[in-house]
Amino acid sequence: MKRREQSQTEQLRRALAEREAQLQEAQARLAALEGSTSLQVGRALAGAARQPARGLVRLPRELYRLWRGSGRSADPAAGPRGRAPEPVRSYEAERQEARLLAGQPAFGDDRIVVAGVLSAEARAALEPYARVIPLRPHDVQVVFDSADVDLVLVTASATRPGTPWAHLGDPAAVDRTRALRWVLEAASARGVASILVRDAPAPPALAGLGFDHVHDGDLGVPLHRYHPIAAEPERASGPVRVCGTGRPPHPLVAGGGDVLHADVRWEDLPDVLRTAAVAVVDTPALADRALACGARVLLADGSPGPGLPATAARAATGDTDLARAVAEGPLTPGELRLALRSLFLTRATPVLLTELLGRVRLLPGGGSRTQPLAGRDVAVLACPLDDTESLALADDMLRQRHQPAEIVVPASRADFAGVERLRAHGLTVRAVAAADPAQRWSPAEWARLAAAATTPWTALWDRPSGAAFLVDALCAAECSGADAVGAAVATAGGAEDGSDRDSDLGWAAAGQEYVFVNEVRPVLARRALVRRGLHPGVWSRHGARLLALGDLRPTGHDTAPDHAHVG
Structure with missing residues (x-):
């Protein structure tokens, strides 16, 4: 009997809470x-109609006063953008069963947390770098x-017809616009920043929601896809023709009529490229994606982005x-x-x-602006033989286009001139006690150095x-999701498990590029993999994905070949 009474009491309490929430929302x-400008304008017009003699004289002044005050907040406690600090919450959000149906995600990683009104393509682009709550x-x-x-992110491409947020910001979709306005007001009250990415045509009112x-632009090139x-x-x-403007294609893109529309076939676009x-495109964003896939690009409208090889992408005017x-x-x-x-x-x-x-203010103690790039942090493991080799290490690290997060060396080499030079330039140097400095290239010594590193x-x-040693290796890893990157090798002999290979491991570069192989001479590897102390020749047996990256001399740049690690 008591349980039944408690259940009834709980039901009445919930019903009362719902009614109070409804009353608060209605109030x-x-x-x-009552405070809206539209109602006040209506009252002014009605008053002027009742007393035309005086009302019509006062009406212009009254309308001018309302116009001047329409952009100001009536609440003195409102924020700088005229929003109330506590947005109205729907009573449905107070119900625990509604929260369970929402499916609150569990946060178990270090990615920045983004609440997003995103297109499917934008969400796929952000997935490795941010935890997205749709x-x-x-x-x-x-x-x-x-x-x-940490952030509210909205892409204009999410408002295309056929999507849940179709026509967002348009007067014909008032309910969706009201829902997004509520999100922005709630985010402002909580101090959460909001960003609109205009990556597609959208109603002008969308940008005016606050x-x-x-x-203006897209979310960049997701190299894990392209x-x-x-x-x-x-x-x-034959050339592939891709239209990304959302308008009728450029005549050069239209060609024979076989045109691929990027917004419709976005899932298949990387494989097609x-x-x-050769790819004929009409936006610089598509040009970047085609280049990342290895296609030569003709841009029918505009010019390619800066920093690209002049022969790889060019503006085109005709056949x-x-x-x-x-x-x-x-x-x-x-x-x-x-x-x-x-x-x-870039x-x-x-x-x-x-x-x-970096263009918005993030909450203290939450995500940081550098979190998306945290996956690129790299520690350089080195064991220079003497002062001369340590100075070569310093020269190599200080000219890298992607600076290492830290350098790890054996404690016996920590006082070499080159290591001191790295410290003087502000690079973090970690010293580790080495068991046997004579075996400086052994997997056990690499594992000992990797254990002291703090980067992925x-x-x-x-x-x-070469100056592009780290950037090329990290780029290949980001593109492929591989566990280790290096030149593909062919075993010159020895035992199958690599136990009796000579000091240079008996490897010879196989000259393969951007393909997965069974064995590489690693120049970059995940810290967790190196820490295991396994010989690189058996990494693939333990489930590691190995990507081949050949030795290339950059055209017109460094005089020394990048990744000159030939066994």
């Missing part, structure tokens, strides 16, 4: 209605109210340019390396996301390798 809406119109209040997020920052990994050696001879020798590009074929290995390097450093998705985070990646340095 807030009534106050907003917002949908029907449960936006429940999900957002129950989640602890975002902290509006970015890359040359495992591309077929023989590509299609990897099979093409003559197209015939020339088809004759040249796909990118050469040198052109591909330079194009990927430029995209990795226009990849984590770089763009970091720039966007380790670079195994044994000789000068």
Whole structure:
């Protein structure tokens, strides 16, 4: 009997809480209605109609006063953008069963947490670098109210017809616009920044909803999707034509009529570009994606982005340019390396996301603007033999286009001149007691150095390798998701497990590029893999994914070949 009474009491308590929430919401809406400019204008017009003699004389002044005050907040406690500090919450968000239906995600990683109104393509681009909580119109209040997020991100491409947020910001979709406005007001009250990415045409009113920052452009090139990994050696001879403007294609893109629309076939686009020798596109963003896949690019409208090889992407005006590009074929290995390097450093998705985070104010104690790039941190493991070799190490590290996060050396080498020079330039140097300095290239010694590192990646340095040594290796790892990157090798002999290989491991470069292989001479590897102390020859047996990256001399840049690690 007592249980039944307690159950009834609990039901009455919940019903009372719901009624109070409904009453609070109704009162807030009534106050907003009475304070609205539209109602005051209506009252002024009605008063002028009742007393035309005086009312028509006062009406212009009254309307001018309302116009002057329409942009100001009636609440003195409102924030700088005129929003109330406590947004109205729907009573549905108070119900525990509604919270359970929302499916609150568990946060178990270090990625920045983003509540997003995103297109499927934008969400796929952000997935490796941010934990995305999708917002949908029907449960936006429940999900957002129950989640602890660092950023609210909205892409204009999410408002295309056929999507849950179709026509967002348009007067024809008032319910969706109201839902997003609630999110922005709630985010402002909690101090959460909001960003609009205008990566597609959208109603002008969308940008006026009160975002902290509006970015014109896309989210950069997601290299984990657009890359040359495992591309077929023989590509299609004819050009692939891709339209990304959302408008009728440019005449050069239209060509024979076989046009691929990027917004419709976004899932298949990387595979299509990897099979093409030449791509004819109409936006710089598509040009970057095609270059990352190894295709030579003709841009029908505009000019390619900065930093790209002039021969890899060019503006086109007619069929003559197209015939020339088809004759040249796909990118050469040198052109591909330079194009990927430029995209990795300047226009990849984590770089763009970091720039966007730098333009808004993030909550203290939450995510940071550098989190998207944390996966690129690398520790260089080195064991210089003497002062001369340590100075070569210092020269090599100080000219890297991607600076290492830290250098790890044996304690017996910590006082070498080159190591002191690295410290003087502000680089973090960690010293580790080595068991046997004479066995400096053994897997056990690499594992000992890796145990002292704090980064997800380790670079195994044994000789000068060029200014692009780290950036090329990290770019290949980001493109492929591999566990180790290096030159593909062929075993010269010895036992199958590699136990009796000589000091240089008896390896010879196999000259393969951007393909997964069974064995590499590693220049970059995950710290957890190196810490295991296994010989690299057996890494693949333990489930490691190994990517081949050949030795190339960058065209027109460094005089020394990059990754000159030939056994």
